[in-house]
Amino acid sequence: MKLSPAVSIERLASGLEYINVESDLCSAKIFLQGAHISEFIPKGNKPLLWVSSDETFEQGTSIRGGIPVCWPWFGNHENSEFPAHGFARTSVWQADEVHESNNEISVSLKLPMRQVDTTLWPHQSSLKIEFVLSNTLTVHLTTTNLSAQAFSYTQALHSYFPTSAISDTQVEGLQGAQFIEFNEGPFKQNDVVTFARETDQVYTHAAPEQLIHTPEGIIKVGRENSTSCVLWNPWIDKAQRLSHFADDEYQYMVCLEAANVLSDTVTLEPKQSHTLTTTISWCK
Template sequence: MASENVYVEHCKGVNGLDKVILREIRGCSAEVYLDGGQVTSWKNEFREQLLFLSSKATFKPPNAIRGGIQICFPQFGTIDSLEQHGFARNRLWSVDPDPPPFPANTSHRAFVDLILRHSEEEVKIWPHRYECRLRIALGPGGDLMLTSRIRNTNTDGKSFTFTFAYHTYFSVTDISEVRVEGLETLDYLDNLKNRERFTEQGDALTFESEEADFCVEKGWTSRCCRVEPLG
């Protein structure tokens, strides 16, 4: 039987930052930096890169890594008083030594559990205490699964509200071939037109240029899409 380190490797990445590499025997892989708790690479069994990482990514904490899958917490976007997309993507996460039980899947051997807790400096700008746990798992077929759990650890028992998102940058070869389905009849805010509200009429959204930035709203959830040129 293969040992665990075949599937999970703890090592150093760009600028000496700590990262974890997940591998499966068919050749697929994922790389996770503890800075930001961020997936920066996801490759299929043909070693094709599925995520976009900007050439402008600096890997200099506390700046967020531009690309991959950013963890947005406790705020997504700029709808509240905090910095854009919150502070979780700028913080150093830790490997969770004692994670709670997650839904069992015995076929997943390549995974890592991360944890982020409040800091006293953060409490000054967002007066709440929390634990944010994140499991990143790579399935035998190359599927990448992120599971998050957020726990309120306020000592006064007060509740808090937050927004959360996996801000994913996909690598796309030809934007004209991309279709986004399931948004028909939903309202969206176009950030390139001063957040003017529109209603999507088509059964699939397509892109005619390399720039789009909008947020689709539905009830208490929102789905955002942004298309940028490579760089």
């Protein structure tokens, strides 16, 4: 990967390497483990991603915050010995390309499929992620079927967003969608979403854009090639059981994830590709 003046590769004391972006447009950190963007700050604005203060950035463990890549399944696999949310978020990806212009910086990575255990994923495929960085953040996750048979998969870009008070946070734009929660439903979302308990809602037939109203401002979250999304906050009891998550941090984050799950599961025929996209920004 040929680096630009604004892009460098750095290493933490734990050994994790990350792509560091410092430009006139924004700053960002993208870890090779998991192709995981943990930080994105538009110039002159507030951070758009949240990371737990208890995160230790250890090798082999998914980062609690930023945007974990859940692939090629979301949630728990039917085989309980397989890792939750797939293996992409803990695999070491390969830095691929950097492109810089006056308006944006593009950073892409690929997952080397030769390192993937075929017991977990027996299909021939490729997986690429591209981060387009400006005053907004756009993430493209592209899967290509390189085999002679069709395969299906689920996925999510598990985005964590900051708020100073979850009780004063609302999500607009899910009205009219249906959701499953705790294996119950479907229910219809009639109003804007507020938070007063554990929330783990998997939406289908959702509009392509939502607004997260926080005390600090409004975060706009868009999706392409996705009609499903996941809204999550662990609340009090679950927060105490989570790893790399302080007991009180449920008050300061919310996840709204672009996804392909449930009826939105992707099936790829041979040589076909699918790109899941999410775009996030502060509203002016």
